[in-house]
Amino acid sequence: TALAGGVGAARLLRGLVRAVPPAEVTAVVNTGDDLVLHGLHVSPDLDTVTYTLAGMDNKETGWGLAGETWRVMEELEALGGEHWFRLGDRDLATHLYRTARLHHGATLSEVTAELARARGARVRVLPMSDDPVRTRLTLAQGTDRWAAGTEVAFQDYFVRLAHAVPVAAVRFDGAGSARPGPGVIEAIAAADAIVACPSNPIVSLGPLLAVPGVREALAARRSRVVAVSPIVAGAALKGPADRLLVELGHESSAPGVARLHAPWAGTLVIDERDAALAGRVEAEGMRAVVAPTVMRTPLDAAALAGAALRSVLDAAR
Ligand code: FO1
Numbered sequence: 001t002a003l004a005g006g007v008g009a010a011r012l013l014r015g016l017v018r019a020v021p022p023a024e025v026t027a028v029v030n031t032g033d034d035l036v037l038h039g040l041h042v043s044p045d046l047d048t049v050t051y052t053l054a055g056m057d058n059k060e061t062g063w064g065l066a067g068e069t070w071r072v073m074e075e076l077e078a079l080g081g082e083h084w085f086r087l088g089d090r091d092l093a094t095h096l097y098r099t100a101r102l103h104h105g106a107t108l109s110e111v112t113a114e115l116a117r118a119r120g121a122r123v124r125v126l127p128m129s130d131d132p133v134r135t136r137l138t139l140a141q142g143t144d145r146w147a148a149g150t151e152v153a154f155q156d157y158f159v160r161l162a163h164a165v166p167v168a169a170v171r172f173d174g175a176g177s178a179r180p181g182p183g184v185i186e187a188i189a190a191a192d193a194i195v196a197c198p199s200n201p202i203v204s205l206g207p208l209l210a211v212p213g214v215r216e217a218l219a220a221r222r223s224r225v226v227a228v229s230p231i232v233a234g235a236a237l238k239g240p241a242d243r244l245l246v247e248l249g250h251e252s253s254a255p256g257v258a259r260l261h262a263p264w265a266g267t268l269v270i271d272e273r274d275a276a277l278a279g280r281v282e283a284e285g286m287r288a289v290v291a292p293t294v295m296r297t298p299l300d301a302a303a304l305a306g307a308a309l310r311s312v313l314d315a316a317r
Contacts, residue, residue, distance in 0.1 A: 001191035003218075005030045005204020006045050007062040007238055008230050009197035010052035012308075013123070015301025016195065017053060019309060022122035026187040027053075028214075030199070031108065031127045032135035032172055032207030033154045037085055038076075040095035041102055044155075045204070046112050046127060047094055054119040062238065065090045084160055109181050126187060128208045131178035135203050140168040140247065154203065163240035167247045170202055175210035180217075188217040193312045195305070196227035198293065200241040201260050202248060209264070218264035225265040226312045227286075228293055228304065229254045232271040237294060253277065258284035267311050269293060269304070287311070 002013055004027045016025055030045045044063060051057040051065055058064045068088035077083045087095065094115060101111040107130045116125045135154040142148040143165055146156075151171075157163055188194055199205050209215045218225055234253050236242040242252040250256050254270040254277045261268060262285040270281060271293040278288035291307040292300065 001026045001028060001187045001194045003028050003194065003196045003199070003205060003208055004045065004049050005197065005199025005208075006033070006048055009045070009199045009204070010048050010057065010062070011295045011301050012195070012197045012228060012305060013049060014052055014298050015295065015303070015305035016309075017123060018298060018302035019305040022053070026124040026126060026183070026191070028126050028128055028181075028184050028187060028208065030204050030207050031129060032133050032203065033158070034132070034134065035085075035153060035155050037082065037087070040087075040092075040099045042085075042087070042095050043098065043108070043112070043127070046108075046115075046125060047091070050112070050116050050119055050121045050125055053116075053121040053123045053125070056119065064088050085155055107182075109183070124183070124187075126183050127181045128184060128214065129178040129181050129211050132174045133178045133207050133211065134173045135207055136171055136173050137167045137203075138169040140166040158203075158240075163243070167244060170206065170244070170248065172207045172210040175207065176212070178211050180211050180213050184211075185213055185217045188214070188221060191221070191224065192316075193309050194218065194221060194225040195308050196225065196261065196265055198228040198230035198237070200230060200236070200239055200244065201250075201257055202241065202244040215264055222264060222266045224312050224316060226267040226269060226289075226308045227257070227261045227265040228269045228308055229257045229271065229274070231257055232293060233273045254288075255280040255284055258286045258288075262286050267308075267315075269308050269311065287315075 033044045058066045073083050098111050108127045137157045138151045245252040254274045258268050258281040268286045269289045275290045281288035289311045295301040
């Protein structure tokens, strides 16, 4: 069972399905980034995971589909419509399909399974919850559009502001009354290994852990839970994880990540560049495993997935 957020997760998942048969893999995915735009329900992380596992992901952007065209966005721009969030012509079919199915009473889990099957993702893709959970961030600095102290939706922060504004607080609206999606708790309880992908601890794993019951289910299997640090030599490989950690009072380092994950994960895989920090990771209560964690190719990803799995499966024997 993999706990997955956005881009970093997709890379590791591509390796995971080379290390074990895809049919044996379940991905529990963040939905805190979801938004309704043009009346369409968009689930970025569910789509990134599904597209990546189906081998049809756009490798340049890290999101959306390969070989995409943008005729609708161009036309919408000509009309003066919203085009800041780029929805490709092929990607739009996903959002049209999802929105119509939800409108007819299907759950997000059902629609996600249909989309994964239709695209040939072979892995079980589970939304963390079928109830709405939305990541919202309070800006620590004003911008030309929003005053300091304003709370904005995730994609406003991540795309419109290019996550280039310091953040004072993050919350997951709806988490308190959200139920784990169908199969989520069972996937954690029954897994031989649970891998927390190198996703942003604050805004990709955070929403997942905020769904009541998930954190407890993980803590109950802590010796089988291995996380891969998204921070290498103090920096995030992609996205705002390092800045968010510091802005919210944490340390942007492998030990800083260990301090956040120690309550529910027993092992942290850290990059070779952070080997000297293994002692400090262990001082935070997590076992440190040193391995190459920068995934440039699917083979890198497979090697990292193998190292992560072995670290908990060997220990369990
Ligand atoms: N990210 C961007 O930086 N700009 C975009 O225009 C954009 C559009 C987009 C459309 C569909 C989708 O599934 C993802 C998209 N993303 C875009 C990425 C998205 O903001 C992130 O993947 C997640 O929300 C965080 O991992």
